[in-house]
Every structure is written in structure tokens, then in C-alpha cells.
Amino acid sequence: MKIYMLRSKELSRERFRTIYELVNSFDGPIKFIVQKENTKYIDDDDTEENHDEVKEKEENADLEEYTDEHGEIILPWSYIFGKCQEFRKENRIKKEELVVLFTDYKNKRNFFSAWDPSGIRNFFITTSMWGLFTDADSQYPIISELASLPLALAAFDNMEEMEKWGHEKPRGCAFDYCKNKTDVRLRLRTGDICPDCNDLIKRRGIDSAVAKQIFKIFDVVREQALYRDRFSIVREPSRLNVNMIRQELIFTDIGNTSVHLGPKEMTLYCLILNHSDGIYFKEMIDHKKELITLYKKFSNYAEIAILENRVKALAENKEKILSELVSRINRKIKHHLGEEIAAFYGIKQGRGAKHVIPLNRDKVSYTEIK
Numbered sequence: 001m002k003i004y005m006l007r008s009k010e011l012s013r014e015r016f017r018t019i020y021e022l023v024n025s026f027d028g029p030i031k032f033i034v035q036k037e038n039t040k041y042i043d044d045d046d047t048e049e050n051h052d053e054v055k056e057k058e059e060n061a062d063l064e065e066y067t068d069e070h071g072e073i074i075l076p077w078s079y080i081f082g083k084c085q086e087f088r089k090e091n092r093i094k095k096e097e098l099v100v101l102f103t104d105y106k107n108k109r110n111f112f113s114a115w116d117p118s119g120i121r122n123f124f125i126t127t128s129m130w131g132l133f134t135d136a137d138s139q140y141p142i143i144s145e146l147a148s149l150p151l152a153l154a155a156f157d158n159m160e161e162m163e164k165w166g167h168e169k170p171r172g173c174a175f176d177y178c179k180n181k182t183d184v185r186l187r188l189r190t191g192d193i194c195p196d197c198n199d200l201i202k203r204r205g206i207d208s209a210v211a212k213q214i215f216k217i218f219d220v221v222r223e224q225a226l227y228r229d230r231f232s233i234v235r236e237p238s239r240l241n242v243n244m245i246r247q248e249l250i251f252t253d254i255g256n257t258s259v260h261l262g263p264k265e266m267t268l269y270c271l272i273l274n275h276s277d278g279i280y281f282k283e284m285i286d287h288k289k290e291l292i293t294l295y296k297k298f299s300n301y302a303e304i305a306i307l308e309n310r311v312k313a314l315a316e317n318k319e320k321i322l323s324e325l326v327s328r329i330n331r332k333i334k335h336h337l338g339e340e341i342a343a344f345y346g347i348k349q350g351r352g353a354k355h356v357i358p359l360n361r362d363k364v365s366y367t368e369i370k
Contacts, residue, residue: 001030001098001150001210006087007038008103011127015139016102018335019127023143025258026220028213030150063105074106077114077124084122097121098149102142104128112178113145115152115159123149133181134188139336140221141188147217148174154206155197165200173197174218189229191215191222220255227254228338237344237359242270243367244297249345251337259336263298264314265329268322269357270294272347276361278354281322288315326355 007016016038024032063073084099093099101124107114116122125145130138151174156162166177172190175197176183192215193201201211227238238253247266248258261269271287271294272279279287291311299307313321330346337345344359 001207002094003030003032003098003100003146003149004087004091004093005032005034005146006084006099006101007034008083008101008105010104011102013038014332015127015335019102019139019142019146021258021260022139023146023217025256026213026216028216029207029209030213032146072106074108075103076108077117080107080124081116081118081120081122084116084124085120088120088122095121098123098153100125100146100149102127112141112181112184113148115149115162117159119158121153134185134225140224141184143217144174144188144191144221147214147221150210151175151193151201151206151214154204154210155201167194185225188221188225191218191225223255224257228341231341237341237363239363239365240345240359241365241367242273244270245367247298249333251345254337254341257336259332261329261332263295263300264310264321265325265332266298267291267294267314268325269329269347272355272357273361273364276356278356280354281317282353284317284322285315288312291315 005016005020007013016034020032020034020038063075066073066075066079068074080101080103084101087093087101088099098121101122103124104127106128107124107126111126113123113125125142127138127142130141134141152162155175156165162175163177166175167173168177168179170176170178170180170183170186171194172186172192173194174187175193176187178184178187238251241250241252243250243258244266246258246260247263248260249269251257251259271290274290284291288311291314292308295307295311295314299310326347330342333345334342336342345357347355347357349355
């Protein structure tokens with residue numbers, strides 16, 4: 001089964017990439033497909049300028065007619081599914097394959113997600129305002145909605161059938177109607193389907209491997225939701241595995257949530273992790289040898305002269321490169337974990353202007369490059 005993920009222009013590439021990375025980390029017959037330009041990493045060895053993708057908000061010029069008196073864009077379903085159908089035709093997507101549009105804009109019926117009423121396998125998922133209804137980081141409710149789509153196809157023939165079946169009274173089931181939007185909290189905490197829906201899907205038949213992949217996603221969403229619910233009480237940060245091979249920070253107690261860092265970002269993060277008491281950026285030149293050792297592990301540049309020039313720029317903090325790297329690292333971690341939990345893992349400027357990572361080093365492990 002192929003699911004084509006389509007980014008609406010107002011949704012930042014960085015956030016869309018985060019959603020794709022999360023859902024794509026689960027093996028199985030469902031293949032999530034995106035256009036490369038929407039998920040490619042800006043390698044921090046590149047010379048391009050202005051890589052701050054969070055600030056990149058490409059406004060659609062053709063949406064004026066859908067703007068209400070408060071200046072808010074509210075899209076009709078016809079417009080949303082029209083975009084899906086355009087993409088389907090332009091890319092010759094087969095009729096059995098899914099196209100899913102991810103958009104920050106509200107829709108006329110105020111649904112979290114929906115299936116094209118025509119029966120074509122086009123869908124949309126709303127990516128904004130989740131923070132109003134749940135404490136979970138918004139990426140997780142979004143991938144839960146995405147994982148529910150193959151279940152809907154297994155259980156129903158069209159959107160009308162699904163709406164008639166949807167549970168008005170919440171059961172903690174993927175097919176809860178959630179007319180009261182806060183009911184989605186129960187759905188996320190349960191991460192399952194109710195006995196009636198289970199029987200329905202069994203009767204109609206679903207590939208067991210597809211079901212296994214879906215429930216793996218639900219399990220991680222549930223684990224993540226419960227972790228966040230309890231975090232404010234237990235205040236116990238997750239263990240962190242620094243995967244030097246994949247250049248990822250992996251939060252093992254939060255469903256193995258991972259954050260990818262570029263070569264310079266990874267070098268700086270590992271350097272500060274190595275110094276639990278912190279580092280003065282003004283004295284970074286004193287750490288040049290260690291910077292070179294780390295950077296060699298992550299950079300694709302084979303020429304020693306080029307590599308050393310890049311490390312020299314880091315060590316001398318030319319054009320305040322270190323502050324830019326800190327901002328990018330912290331933003332990525334916050335995107336995946338949310339502000340409260342990210343505070344344990346981000347790079348902070350502590351007492352005496354030292355830059356530190358406050359996480360207890362007993363919680364840090366490494367997957368080394370052999």
C-alpha cells in the first residue's frame with residue numbers, strides 16, 4: 001500500500017519532514033512517499049543562505065475568497081480534495097493508492113481529517129491547533145490520524161459509511177467521532193480500536209502485516225501521550241542515545257523518537273555533551289582538536305584542508321555560526337519533544353555565559369561508528 005503525503009504550502013517543510021520521519025520509521029507494507037524537496041535536509045556544510053525553514057511560510061495567493069471577516073482562511077472540502085486530485089493526475093497516482101494533503105488551514109466542517117466524499121482515495125489531515133485539544137506534541141496526533149486511514153479503507157467503502165458508524169460517545173477508539181474535540185485525548189491515550197470496530201474489520205478483512213504496522217504506530221502514539229501526561233508529575237527525562245552512525249538523537253523512553261542533526265550540529269552537540277560543566281564559546285578555539293575528531297565522524301568531506309577550514313570557522317565562531325547552530329539544534333529538538341521536555345536536551349547558556357546541556361550524563365549512551 002502506498003500513501004503519498006502532500007504538503008500544503010503554508011505548512012513549513014521542517015514540520016512536514018518531522019511528521020514524515022516519525023511515520024516512516026515504522027517498517028511494514030505501508031509505504032509513505034513524499035516529494036524529495038519537501039523533506040530533504042539542508043546539509044549544514046552547504047553554502048546556501050537562509051536555511052531557517054520554520055520562518056518559510058509560502059502564502060497561497062488564490063485563497064482570498066476563503067478568508068472570513070477575521071482574516072482567517074477556512075477551506076471548503078472541494079478546494080482541498082481538488083488539490084489532492086490535481087496531484088494525483090499530475091503524478092499518475094494509481095486509483096488504489098492514497099493521496100493525503102497536510103494543511104495548517106481550517107476546513108469548513110472543522111474535521112481533524114476526512115476522506116473525499118466522492119470515494120476517491122484522497123484525504124486531508126489538519127496539522128494546526130492540536131495544542132488546544134491535547135497535551136501531546138502535535139506530530140503524534142497527526143501520525144495517528146494518518147495511520148487510521150488504512151483502517152478506514154478496510155472497514156468502510158466511503159466517507160458516508162464511516163460517518164454513520166463513527167462513535168458519538170467516545171470509546172477511546174480510532175473511529176470515535178470526536179465532535180467535542182478534546183475527546184481526542186482519550187483516543188490517543190488508548191491507541192486502539194473498540195471491540196465492535198475490531199469485529200467489523202475482521203469481517204471485512206485486512207492484511208495482517210498492514211494491521212501490525214498500524215498498531216505499532218498507535219502504540220508509540222499512546223506511549224508518547226502517556227509519557228507527556230505523567231511528565232509534569234514525575235519530571236523524569238527520557239534516556240538519550242546519540243546515534244553517531246545515523247546522526248540522530250534518539251529518545252528511547254518516548255517511543256524512540258529521533259531527531260536528525262547535520263554534521264556541524266552533531267559536532268557541536270556532541271562536544272557540549274562531552275563537557276558536562278559547559279563550554280565558553282569565546283574559548284572554543286581551545287577545543288579545536290576535539291572538534292576536528294568529532295567533525296571527521298560526521299562530514300562527507302574527504303579533503304583534509306576543506307574539513308579543517310570548516311572546523312576553523314566553528315572554532316573561531318565566524319559570523320556567529322555557533323549561535324546559529326544552537327538555534328537550529330534547539331528548534332529541531334523542540335519540534336519533536338515540545339518545549340517542556342526539550343528543556344532537558346537543548347543547549348542553554350548557563351552561569352558565566354557557558355553553554356551547557358542540562359541532561360544528567362547517566363542518561364546518555366552512544367551508538368558509535370566502528
